[in-house]
Amino acid sequence: MGALLCATMIGSLATALGFPLPPNDRRIGCIDGLRGYLALFVLVHHFVIWIQIVRLHGKWAAPTVNLLNNFGAGGVALFFMTSALVFYPRVLAGFRATSWVTTYITRVFRIIPLLAISLLLMSLIIALRTGNRPNLHTIKDVLEWITSWAQPSIMGYADTGRLDAYVPWSLWYEWMFYLFVLPACAFAMDATRGRGPTWTLPVTVLLISLCVRPLHPLGGLSRYLPLFIVGMLAYEAQRTETIRRILSAKWMAVPAAISLVAGLISAPTPYGAPQLALIGFFFATVACGNDFGGAFQTKGARALGECSYGIYLLHGIALNLLFVEGASFTERFSTAQVFALLPVVAAAVAGVTLLTYLLIERPLIRAGSRLARFATKQNLRIDSPQVEAAP
Template sequence: MSPVSLLPMLLILLLILLWITLVSNWLQVRPQEGRYKSIDGLRGYLAVYVFLYHAIIWFFFLRSNKWTSPPPSVIHANLGAICISLFFMITAFLFFSKLVHARERKVDWVRLYISRILRIYPVYTAVVIALLFVVGILTHWKLREPLPQLVAHVGQWMISIAADVNHISGTKLIIAGVVWSLAFEWLYYAALPFLGLLLGVRAPFYIYLMAAVFLALFIGIIYYWYPANAWNKTLAFTGGMIPAFFAAHPKVRQLAAHWITSLLMIAVLIIATLYSPYIYSFFTYLCTTFIFVAIACGNTLFGILTWRPSCLLGQIAFSLYIIHGLILFITFMFILGMPVARVQSPLVHWLITAGCSLVLVTVCTLSYKYLERPFLEATPSLTARVKRYFRL
């Protein structure tokens, strides 16, 4: 069995779908009804693929001590780019749609940004705390850098900069380096008020002022910390904005939901995976955009995306995305140890990954129920309090 084989990944995915059903029943977590169920389902599969993608990278990292992304596989190199692009397209579609339909329902900018903070920071902060705990173990709880510098590095993490903490080179690998994508997400959120101007949607002056500050901040962060393929990654957001103009049109939804469209999506995905000239190429962008437009307009991929386990997986997708690196790191570095982990066969490596998947889904379901959801449900009350306090 190859470490880049798709078969064990498919089997682990099936195991995850079964396990999320059992764990959700146990914790009494039910899929929430959303306006875009296909997108909710898609989000879960993307997060699972990122987990499995990083499990592959770990296989080679254990043997070479070099974190090589993408892994030595054309299929996974292209699938990785497609997956991240789809994540960005989901964000762009959901929030650009608010601007497109602003005449029907006015954009509440204060609530929008509070909801984003409450959506991301509770889980992300918990992960950063766990990361610092791991750093403490690795450094035997000894301070290797001046305290002000340590505090500054922690502050950098809180604005999506993957700084090395306490002289641990490659600190970001503790969470599989996924923090870079949050910088692009925040960049898009900061750009929203200015994109609204293109549609005639106006925001209060203080929103433009704060958005401009954070737009400049994250442009700088991306320029200095994450410049690789930055323009190509940013382009993905435009692919998500396209269907916002027509996703609700009945005839478009009827065409998108047709079984022929589903077959075309699968064919386009295979072509993009096997024949893209390089990751984040314009060809990859076009193929990914076609797939996303169909899903945003209601395609369920033969019902898979709206299947109950898929929706359950979609609910915990953010926790899956942000926590999975920790589970892999703890497993391979602490539980097994590198000397043992690096000599395992690909089959054993996949079996270990399967075990990690059960722990990951359990932890993420708990995270969703006791951390994500309570903060999300607090959005209306916190928005009201902020507006009263600042008299907005």
């Protein structure tokens, strides 16, 4: 209910700001309405962790209640599925038909700028808390953060990652998906085209990945690869008329919601095969256009979805400030009462990220698209003899 209230408030603010929403023909089901809720669930997960830190044991540790822990792990799992869903058309097109220059330029402009802003905010907080200043070694540390390679201490500040709730860890696996999994699947699609339905490729990769996962052949990616493949299968489901019609039916929201809850409460993480199936079924219904009684269709939900990356990256900083600099304030509340601050924090973070989307993300996304188009034209001029011979 709190998430729905937050979406309603953000919808009103988005209307006042003239917040732009993507046209309906660019939407895949109701996924854009889901993403904002996922980011809010990750915020709830980290809010609970901060309660544990300041009221219980002082350590950063996962909540012991499966549902609360899966607000974080499950939310990220569904984000991974979303990435695969959105980029699966490149797999269907095949390796040779995809402009990888465009893909990677636009990804850099989508991911890096706001990550850099979050790192700048963290550095400012560190400087104000410690009096430390950047030096030459800071450049190396910043580059590791920006590339998601690692999360070293910045300016000597111990446990810098706690400042943003360690959220950039997932970006490393996003990059692994874009750089290796996506082109490999596109290449495999070219190699197998015409030998069977296209869904056989993701099904095969999913079965193989689940079988070999205990051996960790791909390191940490072995755990998350099935999530990306489930996102690809959700795309296959929504492009199949019969499946899309069944899963988008209003009554299907009930078993899908039950499936999601079961997947989130049945284990501490969503990575087991049963949890993967349960959560994947829910995700497929949303991808097929099931709006769950309108919850994923409102302007507020869609606006939250557009700024979900900002919520994901910046909420940890807001929580850190609340429970560190704001400790004298939060200590006035009992443990039960402090949860009343949660919707206020969520609404504040969502409101700020509406602005960061308008002022930072959207302009740079557009700049990346323009650069990608320019780079693609340049490649065509170099590679095409017809263009070279043109007067």
